Ligand code: TXA
Protein backbone atom coordinates (compact mmCIF):
# COMPACT_ATOMS: atom_id res chain seq x y z
CA UNK A 1 0.00 0.00 0.00
CA UNK A 2 1.46 3.37 -0.96
CA UNK A 3 1.51 5.80 1.90
CA UNK A 4 1.51 9.57 1.56
CA UNK A 5 4.08 11.77 3.18
CA UNK A 6 2.04 12.62 6.23
CA UNK A 7 2.36 9.02 7.28
CA UNK A 8 5.97 9.56 8.26
CA UNK A 9 4.50 11.45 11.21
CA UNK A 10 3.21 8.15 12.49
CA UNK A 11 -0.45 8.46 11.61
CA UNK A 12 -2.59 6.33 9.37
CA UNK A 13 -2.85 8.34 6.14
CA UNK A 14 -2.76 6.32 2.91
CA UNK A 15 -3.35 7.35 -0.68
CA UNK A 16 -6.79 6.10 -1.68
CA UNK A 17 -5.66 3.41 -4.13
CA UNK A 18 -7.83 0.36 -4.91
CA UNK A 19 -5.72 -1.63 -2.39
CA UNK A 20 -6.25 1.01 0.29
CA UNK A 21 -10.01 1.03 -0.34
CA UNK A 22 -10.06 -2.77 0.04
CA UNK A 23 -8.26 -2.37 3.38
CA UNK A 24 -10.78 0.32 4.39
CA UNK A 25 -13.63 -2.09 3.60
CA UNK A 26 -12.01 -4.77 5.76
CA UNK A 27 -11.56 -2.36 8.65
CA UNK A 28 -15.14 -1.08 8.47
CA UNK A 29 -16.48 -4.65 8.40
CA UNK A 30 -14.41 -5.38 11.54
CA UNK A 31 -15.96 -2.41 13.37
CA UNK A 32 -13.11 0.05 12.67
CA UNK A 33 -13.16 3.78 11.96
CA UNK A 34 -12.03 5.00 8.54
CA UNK A 35 -11.78 8.63 7.47
CA UNK A 36 -12.52 9.17 3.79
CA UNK A 37 -12.98 12.08 1.39
CA UNK A 38 -16.36 13.26 0.18
CA UNK A 39 -17.03 16.22 -2.10
CA UNK A 40 -18.01 18.32 0.95
CA UNK A 41 -15.57 17.52 3.79
CA UNK A 42 -13.76 14.41 5.06
CA UNK A 43 -16.06 12.01 6.92
CA UNK A 44 -15.23 9.61 9.74
CA UNK A 45 -16.94 6.39 8.73
CA UNK A 46 -18.19 3.33 10.59
CA UNK A 47 -20.57 0.47 9.75
CA UNK A 48 -23.99 1.97 10.45
CA UNK A 49 -25.27 -1.42 11.63
CA UNK A 50 -22.53 -1.97 14.24
CA UNK A 51 -23.49 -0.35 17.56
CA UNK A 52 -20.06 -0.84 19.08
CA UNK A 53 -18.39 0.93 16.14
CA UNK A 54 -20.96 3.74 16.31
CA UNK A 55 -20.41 4.14 20.07
CA UNK A 56 -16.67 4.40 19.40
CA UNK A 57 -17.31 6.99 16.69
CA UNK A 58 -19.22 9.22 19.14
CA UNK A 59 -16.44 8.74 21.70
CA UNK A 60 -13.59 9.58 19.33
CA UNK A 61 -15.34 12.76 18.15
CA UNK A 62 -16.37 13.74 21.67
CA UNK A 63 -19.86 14.07 20.23
CA UNK A 64 -22.95 14.03 22.44
CA UNK A 65 -25.11 10.96 21.81
CA UNK A 66 -28.03 13.35 21.37
CA UNK A 67 -26.61 14.55 18.03
CA UNK A 68 -27.57 12.03 15.32
CA UNK A 69 -25.30 10.92 12.46
CA UNK A 70 -25.77 10.97 8.69
CA UNK A 71 -25.84 7.60 6.95
CA UNK A 72 -24.10 7.41 3.55
CA UNK A 73 -25.18 5.03 0.80
CA UNK A 74 -24.25 4.64 -2.87
CA UNK A 75 -27.68 4.92 -4.53
CA UNK A 76 -31.21 6.32 -4.27
CA UNK A 77 -32.53 2.75 -4.17
CA UNK A 78 -30.39 1.97 -1.12
CA UNK A 79 -31.54 5.20 0.55
CA UNK A 80 -35.20 4.42 -0.08
CA UNK A 81 -34.74 0.99 1.46
CA UNK A 82 -33.76 2.78 4.70
CA UNK A 83 -36.17 5.73 4.79
CA UNK A 84 -39.53 6.63 3.28
CA UNK A 85 -38.78 9.10 0.49
CA UNK A 86 -42.01 10.80 -0.60
CA UNK A 87 -42.43 12.66 -3.91
CA UNK A 88 -40.46 15.64 -2.57
CA UNK A 89 -37.66 13.32 -1.42
CA UNK A 90 -37.55 11.46 -4.73
CA UNK A 91 -37.50 14.73 -6.67
CA UNK A 92 -34.63 16.09 -4.57
CA UNK A 93 -32.70 12.81 -4.61
CA UNK A 94 -33.05 12.42 -8.40
CA UNK A 95 -31.89 15.98 -8.99
CA UNK A 96 -29.08 16.32 -6.43
CA UNK A 97 -27.68 12.84 -5.68
CA UNK A 98 -24.91 11.99 -5.76
CA UNK A 99 -24.24 15.39 -4.21
CA UNK A 100 -24.04 17.63 -1.13
CA UNK A 101 -27.63 17.19 0.06
CA UNK A 102 -28.74 15.23 3.13
CA UNK A 103 -32.39 14.23 3.46
CA UNK A 104 -33.96 13.57 6.86
CA UNK A 105 -36.98 11.28 6.50
CA UNK A 106 -38.98 8.75 8.44
CA UNK A 107 -37.04 5.56 9.04
CA UNK A 108 -38.61 2.36 7.64
CA UNK A 109 -39.41 -0.32 10.23
CA UNK A 110 -37.10 -2.66 8.29
CA UNK A 111 -34.16 -0.23 8.56
CA UNK A 112 -31.52 -2.06 10.57
CA UNK A 113 -29.06 0.69 11.44
CA UNK A 114 -27.79 0.99 15.00
CA UNK A 115 -30.34 2.67 17.30
CA UNK A 116 -27.44 4.72 18.69
CA UNK A 117 -26.85 6.76 15.57
CA UNK A 118 -30.37 8.19 15.40
CA UNK A 119 -30.35 9.76 18.89
CA UNK A 120 -33.74 8.24 19.61
CA UNK A 121 -35.48 9.98 16.70
CA UNK A 122 -37.81 8.09 14.36
CA UNK A 123 -36.10 9.79 11.43
CA UNK A 124 -32.80 9.11 9.68
CA UNK A 125 -30.49 11.42 7.73
CA UNK A 126 -29.23 9.91 4.45
CA UNK A 127 -27.03 11.08 1.62
CA UNK A 128 -25.28 9.79 -1.51
CA UNK A 129 -21.92 11.59 -1.71
CA UNK A 130 -20.51 12.73 -5.07
CA UNK A 131 -16.94 11.56 -4.66
CA UNK A 132 -15.47 8.59 -6.57
CA UNK A 133 -13.53 7.35 -3.51
CA UNK A 134 -16.54 7.58 -1.19
CA UNK A 135 -18.72 5.85 -3.78
CA UNK A 136 -16.13 3.12 -4.39
CA UNK A 137 -15.89 2.51 -0.64
CA UNK A 138 -19.68 2.40 -0.20
CA UNK A 139 -20.11 0.16 -3.20
CA UNK A 140 -17.45 -2.33 -2.06
CA UNK A 141 -18.46 -2.44 1.60
CA UNK A 142 -22.14 -2.96 0.76
CA UNK A 143 -23.47 -1.56 4.05
CA UNK A 144 -24.54 1.99 4.93
CA UNK A 145 -21.68 4.00 6.44
CA UNK A 146 -22.43 6.46 9.24
CA UNK A 147 -20.06 9.41 8.84
CA UNK A 148 -19.96 12.71 10.64
CA UNK A 149 -17.30 15.20 9.61
CA UNK A 150 -13.88 13.87 10.71
CA UNK A 151 -13.15 16.51 13.38
CA UNK A 152 -13.55 16.69 17.14
CA UNK A 153 -17.07 17.88 17.89
CA UNK A 154 -17.50 21.64 17.50
CA UNK A 155 -14.25 22.29 15.62
CA UNK A 156 -13.60 23.17 11.97
CA UNK A 157 -14.41 20.38 9.51
CA UNK A 158 -11.40 18.91 7.66
CA UNK A 159 -11.07 19.40 3.90
CA UNK A 160 -7.79 17.48 3.47
CA UNK A 161 -6.43 14.18 4.79
CA UNK A 162 -3.67 16.11 6.59
CA UNK A 163 -6.34 18.08 8.51
CA UNK A 164 -7.90 14.79 9.65
CA UNK A 165 -4.49 13.46 10.67
CA UNK A 166 -3.76 16.55 12.74
CA UNK A 167 -7.15 16.33 14.46
CA UNK A 168 -7.73 12.64 15.04
CA UNK A 169 -4.68 10.67 13.91
CA UNK A 170 -4.25 8.23 16.78
CA UNK A 171 -7.89 7.40 17.21
CA UNK A 172 -8.81 6.28 13.69
CA UNK A 173 -7.78 3.06 11.96
CA UNK A 174 -7.14 4.53 8.51
CA UNK A 175 -7.33 7.88 6.70
CA UNK A 176 -7.91 7.59 2.94
CA UNK A 177 -6.20 10.51 1.21
CA UNK A 178 -8.20 11.67 -1.82
CA UNK A 179 -6.86 15.22 -2.02
CA UNK A 180 -8.69 18.40 -1.05
CA UNK A 181 -12.51 18.44 -1.00
CA UNK A 182 -14.03 20.43 -3.86
CA UNK A 183 -17.19 21.82 -2.18
CA UNK A 184 -15.47 22.58 1.13
CA UNK A 185 -18.68 23.02 3.16
CA UNK A 186 -20.88 20.30 4.61
CA UNK A 187 -24.04 19.12 2.87
CA UNK A 188 -27.33 20.99 3.03
CA UNK A 189 -29.64 19.17 5.48
CA UNK A 190 -33.37 19.19 4.66
CA UNK A 191 -35.99 17.47 6.79
CA UNK A 192 -38.96 15.92 5.02
CA UNK A 193 -40.37 14.30 8.14
CA UNK A 194 -43.42 16.58 8.16
CA UNK A 195 -45.53 18.19 5.45
CA UNK A 196 -43.38 21.33 5.72
CA UNK A 197 -39.93 20.74 4.26
CA UNK A 198 -37.45 22.30 6.71
CA UNK A 199 -33.93 23.58 6.16
CA UNK A 200 -31.89 22.23 9.09
CA UNK A 201 -28.47 23.32 7.79
CA UNK A 202 -27.54 25.43 4.74
CA UNK A 203 -24.74 23.77 2.78
CA UNK A 204 -23.35 22.75 -0.58
CA UNK A 205 -26.70 22.81 -2.43
CA UNK A 206 -28.25 26.27 -2.34
CA UNK A 207 -31.67 26.91 -0.80
CA UNK A 208 -32.70 28.53 -4.08
CA UNK A 209 -31.99 25.31 -6.02
CA UNK A 210 -34.10 23.31 -3.54
CA UNK A 211 -37.06 25.71 -3.45
CA UNK A 212 -37.08 25.80 -7.27
CA UNK A 213 -37.81 22.09 -7.15
CA UNK A 214 -40.11 21.57 -4.13
CA UNK A 215 -41.28 25.04 -3.12
CA UNK A 216 -40.50 27.08 -0.01
CA UNK A 217 -38.53 25.67 2.92
CA UNK A 218 -39.18 26.52 6.54
CA UNK A 219 -36.01 27.76 8.23
CA UNK A 220 -35.28 26.01 11.51
CA UNK A 221 -35.30 28.36 14.49
CA UNK A 222 -33.22 28.28 17.66
CA UNK A 223 -36.10 26.77 19.63
CA UNK A 224 -36.37 23.77 17.36
CA UNK A 225 -33.20 22.03 18.50
CA UNK A 226 -35.09 18.74 18.69
CA UNK A 227 -35.48 19.02 14.90
CA UNK A 228 -31.84 19.90 14.38
CA UNK A 229 -29.96 18.55 17.38
CA UNK A 230 -26.53 19.14 15.87
CA UNK A 231 -26.81 22.84 15.33
CA UNK A 232 -25.74 24.60 18.51
CA UNK A 233 -24.95 28.27 17.90
CA UNK A 234 -21.22 27.79 18.43
CA UNK A 235 -19.83 25.21 16.06
CA UNK A 236 -17.17 25.01 13.36
CA UNK A 237 -15.01 27.12 15.64
CA UNK A 238 -11.35 28.09 15.20
CA UNK A 239 -9.36 28.83 18.37
CA UNK A 240 -8.92 32.55 17.58
CA UNK A 241 -11.80 35.00 17.92
CA UNK A 242 -13.51 35.91 14.66
CA UNK A 243 -14.86 39.36 13.70
CA UNK A 244 -17.30 39.32 10.79
CA UNK A 245 -18.26 41.90 8.14
CA UNK A 246 -14.94 43.67 8.66
CA UNK A 247 -13.93 46.58 6.43
CA UNK A 248 -10.90 47.54 8.56
CA UNK A 249 -8.11 45.60 10.24
CA UNK A 250 -7.72 46.30 13.96
CA UNK A 251 -4.35 45.94 15.75
CA UNK A 252 -3.47 42.28 16.29
CA UNK A 253 -5.84 41.08 13.57
CA UNK A 254 -5.32 39.48 10.19
CA UNK A 255 -7.93 39.83 7.45
CA UNK A 256 -9.52 36.93 5.61
CA UNK A 257 -10.66 38.73 2.48
CA UNK A 258 -13.35 38.25 -0.14
CA UNK A 259 -13.20 40.18 -3.43
CA UNK A 260 -10.81 43.04 -4.09
CA UNK A 261 -9.30 43.54 -0.63
CA UNK A 262 -5.65 44.59 -0.96
CA UNK A 263 -4.67 44.16 2.71
CA UNK A 264 -6.02 40.63 3.16
CA UNK A 265 -3.56 38.06 4.52
CA UNK A 266 -5.52 35.32 2.75
CA UNK A 267 -8.36 35.80 0.28
CA UNK A 268 -11.29 33.38 0.00
CA UNK A 269 -11.85 34.51 -3.58
CA UNK A 270 -10.19 37.60 -5.07
CA UNK A 271 -12.78 37.53 -7.89
CA UNK A 272 -15.66 37.27 -5.36
CA UNK A 273 -16.70 33.79 -6.51
CA UNK A 274 -18.79 32.11 -3.78
CA UNK A 275 -18.00 28.58 -4.96
CA UNK A 276 -14.28 29.26 -4.66
CA UNK A 277 -14.83 30.92 -1.27
CA UNK A 278 -16.72 27.86 0.03
CA UNK A 279 -13.94 25.53 -1.13
CA UNK A 280 -11.31 27.64 0.66
CA UNK A 281 -13.22 28.58 3.83
CA UNK A 282 -12.22 25.91 6.37
CA UNK A 283 -8.66 25.45 5.06
CA UNK A 284 -7.96 29.21 5.20
CA UNK A 285 -9.54 29.64 8.64
CA UNK A 286 -7.37 26.78 9.82
CA UNK A 287 -4.20 28.37 8.39
CA UNK A 288 -4.91 31.74 10.00
CA UNK A 289 -5.84 30.04 13.24
CA UNK A 290 -2.35 28.51 13.40
CA UNK A 291 -0.58 31.86 13.09
CA UNK A 292 0.38 33.94 16.11
CA UNK A 293 -2.28 36.61 15.65
CA UNK A 294 -4.89 37.61 18.23
CA UNK A 295 -7.98 37.55 16.04
CA UNK A 296 -9.27 36.95 12.53
CA UNK A 297 -11.33 39.60 10.75
CA UNK A 298 -13.43 38.47 7.77
CA UNK A 299 -14.64 40.62 4.87
CA UNK A 300 -18.41 40.83 4.24
CA UNK A 301 -19.72 37.97 2.10
CA UNK A 302 -23.00 38.21 0.14
CA UNK A 303 -25.88 36.20 1.63
CA UNK A 304 -27.24 34.71 -1.60
CA UNK A 305 -26.54 31.24 -3.03
CA UNK A 306 -23.61 29.48 -1.33
CA UNK A 307 -23.08 32.71 0.64
CA UNK A 308 -25.90 31.59 2.97
CA UNK A 309 -23.93 28.50 4.05
CA UNK A 310 -20.63 30.41 4.26
CA UNK A 311 -22.21 33.09 6.48
CA UNK A 312 -23.91 30.40 8.59
CA UNK A 313 -20.55 28.72 9.32
CA UNK A 314 -18.85 32.06 10.01
CA UNK A 315 -21.62 33.18 12.40
CA UNK A 316 -21.40 29.92 14.33
CA UNK A 317 -17.61 30.12 14.46
CA UNK A 318 -17.79 33.72 15.72
CA UNK A 319 -20.50 33.11 18.30
CA UNK A 320 -18.31 31.09 20.66
CA UNK A 321 -16.47 34.22 21.76
O1 TXA B 1 -21.28 17.01 4.18
C1 TXA B 1 -21.64 16.38 5.18
O2 TXA B 1 -22.83 16.30 5.52
C2 TXA B 1 -20.55 15.66 5.97
C3 TXA B 1 -19.96 14.56 5.09
C4 TXA B 1 -18.95 13.72 5.81
O3 TXA B 1 -20.98 13.77 4.56
N1 TXA B 1 -21.08 15.12 7.18
C5 TXA B 1 -21.47 15.92 8.22
O4 TXA B 1 -21.93 15.23 9.31
O5 TXA B 1 -21.39 17.14 8.17
P1 TXA B 1 -22.13 15.89 10.75
O6 TXA B 1 -22.41 14.77 11.68
O7 TXA B 1 -20.96 16.74 11.05
O8 TXA B 1 -23.44 16.74 10.59
C6 TXA B 1 -24.69 16.09 10.46
C7 TXA B 1 -25.81 17.01 10.76
C8 TXA B 1 -25.86 17.36 12.24
O9 TXA B 1 -26.20 18.73 12.36
C9 TXA B 1 -26.99 16.47 12.76
O10 TXA B 1 -27.63 17.00 13.90
C10 TXA B 1 -27.91 16.43 11.57
O11 TXA B 1 -27.05 16.36 10.45
N2 TXA B 1 -28.75 15.22 11.61
C11 TXA B 1 -28.37 13.94 11.47
N3 TXA B 1 -29.42 13.11 11.61
C12 TXA B 1 -30.50 13.87 11.83
C13 TXA B 1 -31.87 13.60 12.06
N4 TXA B 1 -32.36 12.36 12.09
N5 TXA B 1 -32.68 14.66 12.27
C14 TXA B 1 -32.20 15.92 12.25
N6 TXA B 1 -30.91 16.25 12.02
C15 TXA B 1 -30.07 15.23 11.83
Ligand code: MG
Pocket residue numbers: 148149157
Ligand atom coordinates in the same frame (compact mmCIF):
# COMPACT_ATOMS: atom_id res chain seq x y z
MG1 MG C 1 -19.68 18.18 11.64
